[in-house]
Every structure is written in structure tokens, then in C-alpha cells.
Amino acid sequence: MTASPETGTLPRLALTGVFGGLFCGYLGLSAAIPVLPDHVRDRFGAGDLSVGLVVTATALTALLTRPVFGGLADRHGYRQVMRFGALAIAVGGLLYFLPLGLAGLIVVRLLVGVGEAALFVAGAAWTVTLAPHNRRGQLIGLYGVAMWGGISAGTALGAALRHFGIGTVWALCAVAPLAGLALITIAGPEPQIARPTGGRGLMLKPAALPGLALALAAAGYVGLAAFIIRDLQVRGIGSGAVVLAVFSAVYAGTRLVIGKLPDQLGPRRVGTWSGLGEAAGLLIVAWSPNLPVAVLGVVVMGVGFSLLHPSLALMVMNNAESSKQGAALGAYTSFWDLGLFVWGPATGAIASGLGYPAVYLVGAGCAFTAAIMAYTIRQSATTE
Structure with a gap:
């Protein structure tokens, strides 16, 4: 089922995959937030500056790579880039288990930020192409609700699971994005749209x-x-x-x-x-x-x-x-x-x-x- 600009019908299967994949990705990404500050202090004896670097490192790579992944999604397909994002977040969850040191942990967080950028931007563009013209703003807003829902659920679950050991939290950080990857993979087909030609400027x-x-x-x-x-x-x-x-x-x-x-x-x-x-x-x-x-x-x-x-x-x-x-x-x-x-x-x-x-x-x-x-x-x- 494809969206119809005239009737306003929605491709529910595709939107379920996109929104569900986004939710699961952000759930896995956010589950680490409640445990990272104490982990950095207790494991490495680091101070507030290091805590800030670890927690906010994802935002740095997200800032730098969102336009890049947006262009790649336009050229190579939204599903492919969104799947890459979910997989990168899941790999980050697995890498949390390794004794990589403080510098290694920061690198892992940078990787997770790359995954977040790919997941969010490709999914947002996919949502726009699926939406009837007269409901694009509404679906952009609902896409944001799915993201914030994942953040809220991930933060709450991370805080709850820390009582069972930090390894349980890391497992959630890996498994939830993999569930999102599955949802993205089985989502309905992407609409057939013209691929961009000409320049590849990032700041449109x-x-x-x-x-x-x-x-x-x-x-x-x-x-x-x-x-x-x-x-x-x-x-x-x-x-x-x-x-x-x-x-x-x-x-x-x-x-x-x-x-x-x-x-x-x-x-x-x-x-x-x-x-x-x-x-x-x-x-x-x-x-x-x-x-x-x-x-x-x-x-x-x-x-x-x-x-x-x-x-x-x-x-x-x-x-x-x-x-x-x-x-x-x-x-x-x-x-x-x-x-x-x-x-x-x-x-x-x-x-x-x-x-x-x-x-x-x-x-x-x-x-x-x-x-x-x-x-x-x-x-x-x-x-x-």
C-alpha cells in the first residue's frame, strides 16, 4: 500500500518499520546514558570533564555526519542508510563490553553518534516520501514522538537494569538496535523517486x-x-x-x-x-x-x-x-x-x-x- 496524495491514505507497514526501527535504535542508544557517568568515574577514576566528553561524544559525530548521510540516503536508498545506522548503534553496544580504556570508550561513543545520524536522517527522509502531501508535517511530528519515546524508554530501562549489572545494560544497547534493524528490513517498499543529480553540497x-x-x-x-x-x-x-x-x-x-x-x-x-x-x-x-x-x-x-x-x-x-x-x-x-x-x-x-x-x-x-x-x-x- 502506497501513500496517496489525493486520498491521504498511509502505507502503514512501511511507517511501522520506520517508526519502530527509530524507536528501537534510540532505545538502545539512550539506555547507556544513566550508567555512563558512574561507569566512567568508577572504572577509570575520571572526573566531570571526561564524563561530559563520553556522554556528549555522540552529538559531535551526529552534527558532522547528518548532512552526509542525508545525501547518501537520497542517492542509495533510505532503507540501506537507516539499516547501517541501526547496525552501527548495535555494534557500539557490543563494544561496550570490551576493556578498551577511556579513549576507546570515547571512540565507541563517536561510532554510536554516526549510527544515530544515519538512522535518524534516513528515516526522516523516508517518512517524508511515504507521507501524503497534506500530512507531511503531521508525520514529521509523529516521527519525532517515536524518537523521544525511544529516548524516554531507553533512559528508564537503563536506570532500572543497572541494578542487575552493567552488562545487562550493554546487552540492551546491542539487542534493541538489532530489533530495529529487523523492523527496518521488513518494512514495506520505498517509493520510487528520482535520485539527485548534480552537486553534492551538504549545506543546502x-x-x-x-x-x-x-x-x-x-x-x-x-x-x-x-x-x-x-x-x-x-x-x-x-x-x-x-x-x-x-x-x-x-x-x-x-x-x-x-x-x-x-x-x-x-x-x-x-x-x-x-x-x-x-x-x-x-x-x-x-x-x-x-x-x-x-x-x-x-x-x-x-x-x-x-x-x-x-x-x-x-x-x-x-x-x-x-x-x-x-x-x-x-x-x-x-x-x-x-x-x-x-x-x-x-x-x-x-x-x-x-x-x-x-x-x-x-x-x-x-x-x-x-x-x-x-x-x-x-x-x-x-x-x-
């Missing part, structure tokens, strides 16, 4: 402005995730974990309930309002005097932040050539990794120098700027 013009807006919007998310628990403790409010849980639920629920809005109302309009919503929510959090107001702030922020990414991604798709969708998505999503790299230390410096509320104010300013940028992005008349 349609991805630049939406990608920069995405990188700016990441500031608010990074600040909230990093500091809301400690901030609410300092204010005497507490329950920061509850606030984060509400944000996560709103983020996923928004895409499930109103994920069609970028398709129905247009990505430019929804992207603009989403950026403004993220900014408004962060302002509420910054000045919240109690828990109900803080929860209100993350609800407003969560709705806006949730729809901003699929809106910007749909703008990229609308302005990119149909034969270069993977390369365009790869370039676009690299800006997310760039945003995390920049805003991680930057928000830490802001919090140290100006206090936690300043982190949210800076995030709100960045989200407002992202909204303005979304409004100024011109859309092509066609999606060719």
Missing part, C-alpha cells in the same frame, strides 16, 4: 534559515531541562521533576492531538505562533511564583516547542528539490545538534553569572527571534 540553502531558527529555539529547551529542578528548589517551590514530566507529556500530546496544524494552516503561520508560544511559556516560567504558574508556563512552552520543529522541517521540504529531501533534512537537523553544543555551556555561564531566571529570559528572546525568522521564510509555490 533551503535548510539554512529554518535550521538557524531551530538552533535558537533549542536555547529554551536546554535551559529548562538543565536548570528547572534546581531553580524551583532554590525558589522554595520544588517539584521540578513534575514540571519536566508535564513538559514531556505536553510535547508528545500536542503532536498526537493537533499535529496536523502545520499541514492545515501552513508551516509559516504555525511556526511563527509556535516560536511565540515557546517564548511566552519561558517568560511565565521565569516569573512563576508557585507550582501552578510554573506548570502553566511549561504547558504553553511545550505546545509551541512541539510544533516548531515540524513546521520548520516542512518549510525545508517545501523549498527543497524532491530528489534532495534527505540532504536537506540532514543539514536542517544538524542545527539542532549545533544548538545543543552552543547552549549547553552558554546557559551554564548565564546561570552562574545572572541566575536561573536569566536563562529562561535568554531562551525566550531566542524563541522570539526564531518566530520572526519563521515568519520571514519564503515558501515555494511547489514542493519540487
Whole structure:
């Protein structure tokens, strides 16, 4: 069954394979996160700098290779590149078992980041080609839900399995991506599309402005995730974990309930309002005097932040050539990794120098700027 732009029917078997493969890959990738900090300290006697390098090494290679794998997926097929990504993550899980030393562990994490880049970008481009034209934004959003679901499940399972020994966690890191590989392999056929010709530039013009807006919007998310628990403790409010849980639920629920809005109302309009919503929510959090107001702030922020990414991604798709969708998505999503790299230390410096509320104010300013940028992005008349 193939997607029909006229009827809006979906190729459910193929989407199950793509979404399931993504979920399993991220489950295996994320299961290591809860155990790596203590493992690095206890096994190698290393400090916080080494812990940071090990945990974030995947983001470095993901940042550098997403556009590469996007182009390869356009040229050689989405299934092949997605399978490579799942296999690379699984190999990383097996290598965790070996006594490779601290440097070797960092190399393994770099390999896992390569796998993540290939898995995510190829799957995202495959999803776009499978989606009816009037549901592309919705499916891009649901694809993100599958990713975050894998991250959440992997983190929870990794934390639970550590009590049975770290080898149990490493086994999950290897087995889950292999299950994803199987799902990707048996997924329905890829649509027949034209393969790209001409240049192989990695930074495609349609991805630049939406990608920069995405990188700016990441500031608010990074600040909230990093500091809301400690901030609410300092204010005497507490329950920061509850606030984060509400944000996560709103983020996923928004895409499930109103994920069609970028398709129905247009990505430019929804992207603009989403950026403004993220900014408004962060302002509420910054000045919240109690828990109900803080929860209100993350609800407003969560709705806006949730729809901003699929809106910007749909703008990229609308302005990119149909034969270069993977390369365009790869370039676009690299800006997310760039945003995390920049805003991680930057928000830490802001919090140290100006206090936690300043982190949210800076995030709100960045989200407002992202909204303005979304409004100024011109859309092509066609999606060719």
C-alpha cells in the first residue's frame, strides 16, 4: 500500500518499520546514558570533564555526519542508510563490553553518534516520501514522538537494569538496535523517486534559515531541562521533576492531538505562533511564583516547542528539490545538534553569572527571534 496524495491514505507497514526501527535504535542508544557517568568515574577514576566528553561524544559525530548521510540516503536508498545506522548503534553496544580504556570508550561513543545520524536522517527522509502531501508535517511530528519515546524508554530501562549489572545494560544497547534493524528490513517498499543529480553540497540553502531558527529555539529547551529542578528548589517551590514530566507529556500530546496544524494552516503561520508560544511559556516560567504558574508556563512552552520543529522541517521540504529531501533534512537537523553544543555551556555561564531566571529570559528572546525568522521564510509555490 502506497501513500496517496489525493486520498491521504498511509502505507502503514512501511511507517511501522520506520517508526519502530527509530524507536528501537534510540532505545538502545539512550539506555547507556544513566550508567555512563558512574561507569566512567568508577572504572577509570575520571572526573566531570571526561564524563561530559563520553556522554556528549555522540552529538559531535551526529552534527558532522547528518548532512552526509542525508545525501547518501537520497542517492542509495533510505532503507540501506537507516539499516547501517541501526547496525552501527548495535555494534557500539557490543563494544561496550570490551576493556578498551577511556579513549576507546570515547571512540565507541563517536561510532554510536554516526549510527544515530544515519538512522535518524534516513528515516526522516523516508517518512517524508511515504507521507501524503497534506500530512507531511503531521508525520514529521509523529516521527519525532517515536524518537523521544525511544529516548524516554531507553533512559528508564537503563536506570532500572543497572541494578542487575552493567552488562545487562550493554546487552540492551546491542539487542534493541538489532530489533530495529529487523523492523527496518521488513518494512514495506520505498517509493520510487528520482535520485539527485548534480552537486553534492551538504549545506543546502533551503535548510539554512529554518535550521538557524531551530538552533535558537533549542536555547529554551536546554535551559529548562538543565536548570528547572534546581531553580524551583532554590525558589522554595520544588517539584521540578513534575514540571519536566508535564513538559514531556505536553510535547508528545500536542503532536498526537493537533499535529496536523502545520499541514492545515501552513508551516509559516504555525511556526511563527509556535516560536511565540515557546517564548511566552519561558517568560511565565521565569516569573512563576508557585507550582501552578510554573506548570502553566511549561504547558504553553511545550505546545509551541512541539510544533516548531515540524513546521520548520516542512518549510525545508517545501523549498527543497524532491530528489534532495534527505540532504536537506540532514543539514536542517544538524542545527539542532549545533544548538545543543552552543547552549549547553552558554546557559551554564548565564546561570552562574545572572541566575536561573536569566536563562529562561535568554531562551525566550531566542524563541522570539526564531518566530520572526519563521515568519520571514519564503515558501515555494511547489514542493519540487
